[in-house]
Amino acid sequence: MRTIFVILVAFISLQSCFSNTRNPHQVNQPKLVVFISIDQWHRDLLERYQEHYTGGFKTIWEDSRFYTNAYHDHAATLTGPGHSVLLTGVYPAKTGITGNYFYDREAEEKLYCVEDHHSRVIGSDGALDETGVSPKNLLVPTLGDLLKDSNPDAKVFAVSGKDRSGILMAGKKADGVYWYESSVGQLVTSSYYEETLPDFIQSYNLASPVDKFNPKAWRRLKAESFYLQYSRQDLFAGEKLVGNKNFPYQLATKSSDDRYFYSMVKRTPFADQYILDAAEYIIDSQDLGLDDAPDLLAIGLSATDYIGHTWGPYSQEALDHMLRLDQSLGQFFETLTRQFGQDVVIALSADHGVQPLPEYLAQQGTDARRIPTMTLLDDIAAIESNLRFEFGFDEPLIEFKEESYPFFHLKLTPQQKRRFAEEVEKLDYIERVVIGDELDTSQDEVSGYVAKAYYQPRSSDIYWIYKENYLANRSLGTTHGSIHKYDQHVPIAFIGGGLKPAHVTESVSTTDIAPTLAHILGIDFDQFDGSALP
CATH class of the missing domain: 3.40.720.10 (Alkaline Phosphatase, subunit A)
Structure with missing residues (x-):
C-alpha cells in the first residue's frame, strides 16, 4: 500500500512568513x-x-x-x-467525530455525530x-x-x-x-x-x-x-x-x-x-x-x-x-x-x-466484489465459535453494540484479541484487523490511519479493513469510508x-486547510495537526 503523507491546502499570508521552511506566496488579506x-x-x-x-x-x-x-x-x-x-485542522481523533454515527461508551447509546437532545x-x-x-x-x-x-x-x-x-x-x-x-x-x-x-x-x-x-x-x-x-x-x-x-x-x-x-x-x-x-x-x-x-x-x-x-x-x-x-x-x-x-x-x-x-470495476478487469453484511457476520460467528472452544470461554468473545459496533469481552487477554484478529484476517476479503488497544504500539501505515480517527470514548474496539475494491454492507449503489x-x-x-496559479504536486493533508486559512486571516493558533503551506 502506498504511503500517504499529508494533504494540503495552500495559501500565504500578507503579514508574515509561514512557520515551515517553504517559501510563502504573497496574497491579499481578504475581506x-x-x-x-x-x-x-x-x-x-x-x-x-x-x-x-x-x-x-x-x-x-x-x-x-x-x-x-x-x-x-x-x-x-x-x-x-x-x-x-x-x-478545524485536526484529525477525527481530536475532533471527536469518529463517524456519521458512533457508539458513545459513557452514554451507552448510538449517537448521530451532531445529535443534541x-x-x-x-x-x-x-x-x-x-x-x-x-x-x-x-x-x-x-x-x-x-x-x-x-x-x-x-x-x-x-x-x-x-x-x-x-x-x-x-x-x-x-x-x-x-x-x-x-x-x-x-x-x-x-x-x-x-x-x-x-x-x-x-x-x-x-x-x-x-x-x-x-x-x-x-x-x-x-x-x-x-x-x-x-x-x-x-x-x-x-x-x-x-x-x-x-x-x-x-x-x-x-x-x-x-x-x-x-x-x-x-x-x-x-x-x-x-x-x-x-x-x-x-x-x-x-x-x-x-x-x-x-x-x-x-x-x-x-x-x-x-x-x-x-x-x-x-x-x-x-x-x-x-x-x-x-x-x-x-x-x-x-x-x-x-x-x-x-x-x-x-x-x-x-x-x-x-x-x-x-460491477464497473469488474467490467474494467479489476478484482472487485460486493460483500453482503451477513457474510461478515456469519464468518465472525464461525470464527468466534471455534475460538470460544479453544479459549475455554462460555460467553461471546465480541458484542455488537447497537448491532453495528464491535467490542471485545472484557475478560479477553491481549493475546486472545490478537488471535481473534489473525483468524479474521484469513478471510479473503479482509486486508487487516486493527485493535484499538494496540494503536499506541503499532507503527504501520494502516494502524496510523485508524489512530488518527480513534477517540476511545466514541470508538469501537475492532476495525475491519476490507481489501481494496471490495465493497461491504451495501447491496446496491456504492459508498466510502475506507x-x-x-x-x-x-x-x-x-x-x-x-x-499565483500553480499545480502543486507534493503530498499534502486536509488538516493543512484550516491552518493555511488561519494564517491568511492573521489568526495565531498552535494546536492544529496540519500546518500552513505554500
Missing part, C-alpha cells in the same frame, strides 16, 4: 473567505472530464493554486469526520418534530470559532445540503448555520444558534426557491452519445434505481406529494444550485465582506454524494452533475470576483472520495487573493 466543500468529490472527477469543463472546474484547473496530491490521511472517510477535519431543528413554522442537532459533540474550535475570538466583529455563516456538513464546518460561535431540510423543502437551523429562524432566511424560504424545480425534469445536458463515450450505459448493474430508473428523471408528478419532490430534488444537480443561490443571498443580505473585519462563509454542496451513492461516480448521472456543477460554480465565482475582486479568497475541497461500483485511495484522494484548491 471574505468562502470555503466550499463538495461532498464525495474524488480528485479523479476533476481530471477525468477536464477537457469538457468551461466554468468553475476549468477555473480550478487553470487559474487556482491546485494541490493535485491531497488526501484525507485518516480512516473514517465519511461525511461527519471529513467535515470535522476541513475547518437539548436543541431543536427550527424551520419557518417553528420547531420541527425531529431530534435536535448542534456542534455540541465537536471537541475542538473551528476556523470560524477562532475568527470570532480574534475579531468579534467578524461574521461567520454556513449553508449546506446536510446538517452535519454545515454545523461541523461552522462550529460553535457562528452567526448562522442553515441547511436544506428535505421534509419541508426549506432552509432550517438549530435552536443552538437561534431560537427562531431569522427574518432574512424566512424571506428566502417564503419565495420557495426549491419549488421552481417542480415539475422540472432532470435531462442530460449533452447528447446521449457523449455520455456513452465518457461514462457508461445509462442503466447499469449495481445502481440503486430511483424513480423511473434512468434519464430523464421526473422530479415530481401530479400525484406525488411535496415530501417526495423535496427528497428527490437533493439527488439532482438542482440541489447544489439551490445552495449556491442561498449562499449568494446570505452574502448580500448580511453584507459579508463589506467592512474591515474579515468574514467567513462555509458552503456544503451535497448532491455529488447523493448521486454518487445512488448511481456511482462514473455514471451518466454523475457526469451530467459534474458538467452542471461546473457551470454553477463558474457563475458563482464570477459573482464573487465581480463583487469583491482580490478581496475574496475561495477555497475548495471535499470531505471524502468514493469507491466506484464493484483507507483506500479512492476514498482519501480529494482536490484542494485556492482562488483569488492575488495568489
Whole structure:
C-alpha cells in the first residue's frame, strides 16, 4: 500500500512568513473567505472530464493554486469526520467525530455525530418534530470559532445540503448555520444558534426557491452519445434505481406529494444550485465582506454524494452533475470576483472520495466484489465459535453494540484479541484487523490511519479493513469510508487573493486547510495537526 503523507491546502499570508521552511506566496488579506466543500468529490472527477469543463472546474484547473496530491490521511472517510477535519485542522481523533454515527461508551447509546437532545431543528413554522442537532459533540474550535475570538466583529455563516456538513464546518460561535431540510423543502437551523429562524432566511424560504424545480425534469445536458463515450450505459448493474430508473428523471408528478419532490430534488444537480443561490443571498443580505473585519462563509454542496451513492461516480448521472456543477460554480465565482475582486479568497475541497461500483470495476478487469453484511457476520460467528472452544470461554468473545459496533469481552487477554484478529484476517476479503488497544504500539501505515480517527470514548474496539475494491454492507449503489485511495484522494484548491496559479504536486493533508486559512486571516493558533503551506 502506498504511503500517504499529508494533504494540503495552500495559501500565504500578507503579514508574515509561514512557520515551515517553504517559501510563502504573497496574497491579499481578504475581506471574505468562502470555503466550499463538495461532498464525495474524488480528485479523479476533476481530471477525468477536464477537457469538457468551461466554468468553475476549468477555473480550478487553470487559474487556482491546485494541490493535485491531497488526501484525507485518516480512516473514517465519511461525511461527519471529513467535515470535522476541513475547518478545524485536526484529525477525527481530536475532533471527536469518529463517524456519521458512533457508539458513545459513557452514554451507552448510538449517537448521530451532531445529535443534541437539548436543541431543536427550527424551520419557518417553528420547531420541527425531529431530534435536535448542534456542534455540541465537536471537541475542538473551528476556523470560524477562532475568527470570532480574534475579531468579534467578524461574521461567520454556513449553508449546506446536510446538517452535519454545515454545523461541523461552522462550529460553535457562528452567526448562522442553515441547511436544506428535505421534509419541508426549506432552509432550517438549530435552536443552538437561534431560537427562531431569522427574518432574512424566512424571506428566502417564503419565495420557495426549491419549488421552481417542480415539475422540472432532470435531462442530460449533452447528447446521449457523449455520455456513452465518457461514462457508461445509462442503466447499469449495481445502481440503486430511483424513480423511473434512468434519464430523464421526473422530479415530481401530479400525484406525488411535496415530501417526495423535496427528497428527490437533493439527488439532482438542482440541489447544489439551490445552495449556491442561498449562499449568494446570505452574502448580500448580511453584507459579508463589506467592512474591515474579515468574514467567513462555509458552503456544503451535497448532491455529488447523493448521486454518487445512488448511481456511482462514473455514471451518466454523475457526469451530467459534474458538467452542471461546473457551470454553477463558474457563475458563482464570477459573482464573487465581480463583487469583491482580490478581496475574496475561495477555497475548495471535499470531505471524502468514493469507491466506484464493484460491477464497473469488474467490467474494467479489476478484482472487485460486493460483500453482503451477513457474510461478515456469519464468518465472525464461525470464527468466534471455534475460538470460544479453544479459549475455554462460555460467553461471546465480541458484542455488537447497537448491532453495528464491535467490542471485545472484557475478560479477553491481549493475546486472545490478537488471535481473534489473525483468524479474521484469513478471510479473503479482509486486508487487516486493527485493535484499538494496540494503536499506541503499532507503527504501520494502516494502524496510523485508524489512530488518527480513534477517540476511545466514541470508538469501537475492532476495525475491519476490507481489501481494496471490495465493497461491504451495501447491496446496491456504492459508498466510502475506507483507507483506500479512492476514498482519501480529494482536490484542494485556492482562488483569488492575488495568489499565483500553480499545480502543486507534493503530498499534502486536509488538516493543512484550516491552518493555511488561519494564517491568511492573521489568526495565531498552535494546536492544529496540519500546518500552513505554500
